[in-house]
Structures are given as C-alpha cells and as structure tokens.
Amino acid sequence: MNTPEYHLYIAGEWVPGVSARPNVNPSDTSDVIGLYAQADAELARRAIAAAARARPAWAASTPQQRFDVLDAVGNELLARKEEIGRMLSREEGKTLPEGMGEVARAAMIFKFFAGEALRTPGDLLPSVRPNVGVEVFRQPVGTVGLITPWNFPIAIPAWKIAPALAYGNTVVFKPAELVPGSAWLLAEILSRTALPKGAFNLVMGAGSAVGQAFVDSPEVQAISFTGSVATGRRIIAGATARGAKVQCEMGGKNPLVVLDDANLEQAVETAVQGSYFSTGQRCTASSKLIVAAGIHDRFVQAMRERMARLNVGHALRAGVDIGPVVDERQLAQNLSYLDIARREGAQAIIGGETLERDTVGYFQAPALVTGTEPGMRINREEVFGPVASVLRARDYDEALHLANDTEFGLASGICTTSLKYATHFRQHAQAGMVMVNLPTAGVDYHVPFGGTKASSYGPREQGRHAAEFYTTVKTAYIAS
C-alpha cells in the first residue's frame, strides 16, 4: 500500500515541501501513518508573506464572521472526535479515550473562542477634560507565529489558533515534527471555512528552519510557543530583540504534596492519574511526590499495589491504561534519568523497565523512585515520562518548602482533608495553577492556563485572559 502524502497549506493552497518526513506510530513502529511535507525557511517566509497580505481582510471581519468560522471548526471536531482521536493516539501514543478527550477539548476551545469573538470588550469613559470622550478598545496584534510541542497534538494548537483568529489576527502555525497528523487534519478543516486566503497557514518542518524563520521575520508581530525551556529561551531572546510580543509555556517539575490527614485511596488515585496517565508526558504531570512522614510508608505501599495493576500497551487497544513513550529519544531520556537516580542513591521500587508487546513500540513500565533527596537530579529536572519520585517531609511546612524548591512553577497540588492547609497551600504554592485533592494534570478549557518562574513567559493562555496576548489596546479621545 502506498503511504499517503500530506502537503503544507500556504496562501489558501496545498503545496509540497522541500522534503517529506514519515510519521511513525510509537505503539507499532512498522505503522507509517503518512509522509508529511517539510518546509524550509524560504517556504516559511512565503507563508508569513501570505499571512501579512491577509491581515487587513481578516482584521476587518465582523464578530459574526469570526464566530461562524470558529464554531464550525468546533462542531466538526466534535462530530469527528473518534476519527481524529484515533489519529492522535496513533501518532502520539496516548490511549484512544485520552486522544478522543483531547479532540473534544480542542472542539470546546474553538467554541469558547467563537463566543469570545462576539464579546470582545471595550470601555467608554468620560475624559477628565470637559467635552471629551474616551474609548478604549482592542485590536488584533497582526500576524502571529504559533509553535507547538508534540505532547498535545491538537489541544495546544487549538488553544493558540482559536484565540488568534477570534481576535482578528492571521496565523502561521508550525506543529512539532513528531505529530503532524492531527495538526494537518485541523488545518484541512480550517481550509474549508470562510477564512480569507492566507489568514491561516500550516508550515510543517524543523524548528531550526521554520520556527526560526518566525522568530526572525519582522512580519510576525507576536510568537506564542509551547515547548522546552531551552527552545523557549532562545525564542524569547531572538523575538524580543526585534521588539516582537512573546508568550512561552515551558517545562515543569510539578509537586504533589500528600499530608498525613489525606484520604489515602484518593491520594493514590490522584498521584497515579497525575504522574502516569498520558504516559506522564504532560507539562503539568506530577513528577515529585512529597509525602508526610506519618503516611509515607502506607502511601508508597498503596502506590506499588495500584501501579502493578496498570496495563501498558498499544494505545489503540481496549483496556490499555498507559500507551507508549512518544519515541526512542524520549525513552532513552527516561531510562537515563532512572540510571542517574540509582547512581545518586535512590531506587525505582516498581517499574522503569522497558516492556515487550506483540508490536514493536516504545513501551515502558511507569516508575516510582523512592529514597530520594531534594538535591538529586530526579527531583530538580523535568524527565517528561512516566517517572515520579517520592520525597519524605516531616510536616506541612517542610512539604511546602520542598514543593516550592524548584526553578519551575507550572502546577502544584496537595492532598489533604484540612481546610487550613488547603487554604494556606493555595495562597503560598509558587505555581500558576494549584490543585486541591485533584491531579496536577487535567484543567478546564475556559480559564487561564500557565505558570510562574521558569515555566512561563508573557501573558496567560486560554480563557478571557488570552486577549492580553492576541490583542493590543487602543485609546481614542473624541471631542464632542
């Protein structure tokens, strides 16, 4: 059977790239999903020029036109969530229910921002001067460059593309090299809407060519990036140096505190969900479990029993809880962090080994590492896989200190039945998102998402706060 080929979408046309890259299923490496066109910097510049030409037309569109485009995309994603969810699971490796859930979430994000297009607020105020009126309103930023990581192949593109278009911007979008399939399906849906030609462009390709072209081009007024800290910092340096607006969501080392008074069963479920589901490949995954001394041994034992029941396997098979790691490089990184932890004196008391299944894929047993110290690399660096470490804390105060003892600040969680500690933790956890008796991963689509410290840069994404990044404020004075 011929492997299907998928093109770039530039200026309203499907165009071939300078090469094509195979999209390989991590659950079964003999399954090549398709060949995806790769752009070079020149094709990226063509897409940027098309987006720049489309600016006036889309900026002049009415709220109703924007609503209609975004709502139609949301409806189609919902109607096709099983088919697109299957593609997502096939290329990224999260289980089919997780893949379908992500597509439904992307749909709701489009529908939310369809509504926001109708509700873009402004202010009308009297001036401090007599017979003068003041109007404060929002306008599009211009052309935005959107760069996304591999771990949420459709939700992260959705939470950048939907607000960008809702507020009247034109878009050049570069998905991660590993997961072009879901992004291509989303682009194909957008290509059938009433968007003007060039208002939305899909430019697949290497970060160093396509992403860098976005960073360098004066025609890209704003860049929204999600990915690693190293890449994010490079983008911040390059784009801010030429005065562009930048928003970055980057890494995490998210703590989950378990206090003595926690409901043990609920705490274990919260930790297992937050640390290992979606193969632990979530920027909000809880990878550092800080457990109070009075519950530590019971918690570790209950985790071991619960984890032994997790079914790791092909992402599309029924009954599988945890799919494969995304690729060989990420699997090697997970195993290497486990080696480092062992060399530093900790132990993986369960999991960590690679697993063989009836297809060749990147299967790894979720690992729980105990006997760790705060300074160990496993407690300081992002692994980005199904690996969590346990730190023992004397009491709440020490647990809070250990939770905040990190350069990152994306999500932070606590399991407790104490109102006093839950309230204090919500106030004092150094993170953009705080969860009480809930997994650190798993957020709503209609409220802000983002972190503090090294995890984030620039205004928040999602919810009404997305307007801060995707619009610029104009103040008009009118003599009456």
Ligand code: NAD
């Ligand atoms: P990555 O930084 O390697 O790549 C992210 C994107 O940047 C890709 O599309 C890549 O092609 C592009 N890129 C690479 N070099 C570039 C350059 N020089 N210029 C412009 N673009 C470039 O990250 P990844 O491995 O795809 O994703 C994993 C990381 O993403 C983890 O660190 C994870 O924590 C983070 N992440 C963060 C969030 C969040 O919201 N905070 C969400 C998901 C993932």
